Amino acid sequence: MRKALVAAATLPLLLTACGAASGTSGSSSKGSGKSVILITPTPVGTDSFLQLSVAGGKKAARELGASFKLYESHDPTSIAQNVDAAVRAKPTVIIGVTFSFDDVLGTVPAQHPSQQFLEVDSCPKKQATNLTCVAFKEHEAAYLAGVEAGQLSKKHKLGVVAALDSPFIHRWIDPFFAGAKSVAPQTTGTPLYVGGGNPFSDPARAKAQAQTLSASKGADIIEAAASGGNQGVFQAAAAGGFKSFGVDVDQCKLSPGNVIDNVLKHVDVAEYNAIKDVAAGKSGGYKIYGLAENGVGVTALDSDLASSGCTVASDPAVVAKVKQVRDDIVAGKIKVADPVTGA
Structure with missing residues (x-):
């Protein structure tokens, strides 16, 4: 890359x-x-x-x-x-x-x-x-964010500004659109990519792509999946025309009133546990954290949602639906396709 x-x-x-x-x-x-x-x-x-x-x-x-x-x-x-x-x-x-x-x-x-x-x-x-x-299992959390977007989008047109067009990055893209279509089948989704020599930290390029999705594609909700470039998407959202989703951590306070929710990945927790295991002589193996292991999620599921600054906090019906879908995924009633494995 x-x-x-x-x-x-x-x-x-x-x-x-x-x-x-x-x-x-x-x-x-x-x-x-x-x-x-x-x-x-x-x-x-x-x-x-x-x-x-x-x-x-x-x-x-x-x-x-x-x-x-x-x-x-x-x-x-x-x-x-x-x-x-x-x-x-x-x-x-x-x-x-x-x-x-x-x-x-x-x-x-x-x-x-x-x-x-x-x-x-x-x-x-x-x-x-x-x-x-x-x-x-980032795709499980992205699906939940899509469920929120599908309920909240008035135009039923979504976008994603992603760092790269790769199978791994599509874990934030394809399930986001799939989750939205599960509650609003008429939803359409368009991804655009930052690319270039610095795809994971280019706010200017990410902002431009977000503006294109809003102005040319009509997207009224855009997920920011551009790592260090996410701030550019939030800046475009603040200028009006659409709302956004953050990723990895709670990014709602970075742009108050403009971020609906976040696709969370508890990297620090998983890494902390693995380091402790290695130091204790329990090395090797491959552990994958999903919704069932509380390794991924959305801020709507957190106990501190009310103070998060995420706009979804004002939509209790949307939050209730997300909790129901989370439970169904954990119970195996809903299977979220993984763009990396195809399963």
């Missing part, structure tokens, strides 16, 4: 930057001998998903009395360089976040069997025994 390459000669500079971005969990780490290294595919910046991963890693490190270091990558080359640097540091666990690590963690763990690895949000097809994986 990211074509820019970092020359090998920049490795010392890169590792220095990693060190500068790192932090420790406090004096309690000095005697434990444990350490956690988290590697991101891009700089954390305003990316709410990566911010959650950092929060989960830091929380686990604090409770383990371990040090915590953050290595921020920029492209596939720097991902590989950061993984190599982390292996040489020999921490308790090395964490790679997102499918951007599928290639490197498909080979490196087998080459270093005494080192524990964790991949968050994906897993290589060939998983080594010293690699633990956690992932999510």
Whole structure:
């Protein structure tokens, strides 16, 4: 996805930057001998998903009395360089976040069997025994958001501004439209993509795509699935013409009155649990968090909905319907298709 390459000669500079971005969990780490290294595919910046991963890693490190270091990558080359640097540091666990690590963690763990690895949000097809994986059923939560959108849209025209056109990203797109059509069959949906050299953090491009969906396609509700670019969608919504949905975390307060709800993914909780398990010697395996495991959801299901700032809080009938659909999905009465597996 990211074509820019970092020359090998920049490795010392890169590792220095990693060190500068790192932090420790406090004096309690000095005697434990444990350490956690988290590697991101891009700089954390305003990316709410990566911010959650950092929060989960830091929380686990604090409770383990371990040090915590953050290595921020920029492209596939720097991902590989950061993984190599982390292996040489020999921490308790090395964490790679997102499918951007599928290639490197498909080979490196087998080459270093005494080192524990964790991949968050994906897993290589060939998983080594010293690699633990956690992932999510984002499509289940996106379906719930669609159920809300289908009830609230007056034009029955929806849009999604997504980072990329890929099977994984379609987990936020196809189920969103399917959920809407389940309650309003006349609904139509159009996705547009940020793309370019920085698809996950380009608010200007995301804003332009949202404006196109509203002005040219007539969408009155648009889901923002562009990571760090979501703010651009919210800015377009604030200018009038449509309402929006956020993703990963509660983003309603970022644009008061303009965000209906959020497709939530509790990355910090899943990562925290996995790190604790690895540190306790329970490594390996592949755990997937869905609605049943409370690993995904929407803000409408949360106990603090009233104070969230999400506009769906003022529609109790919509909230009641979402709770019913959630229960039906968990009970197996409703099957949400996964765009990645096709099942």
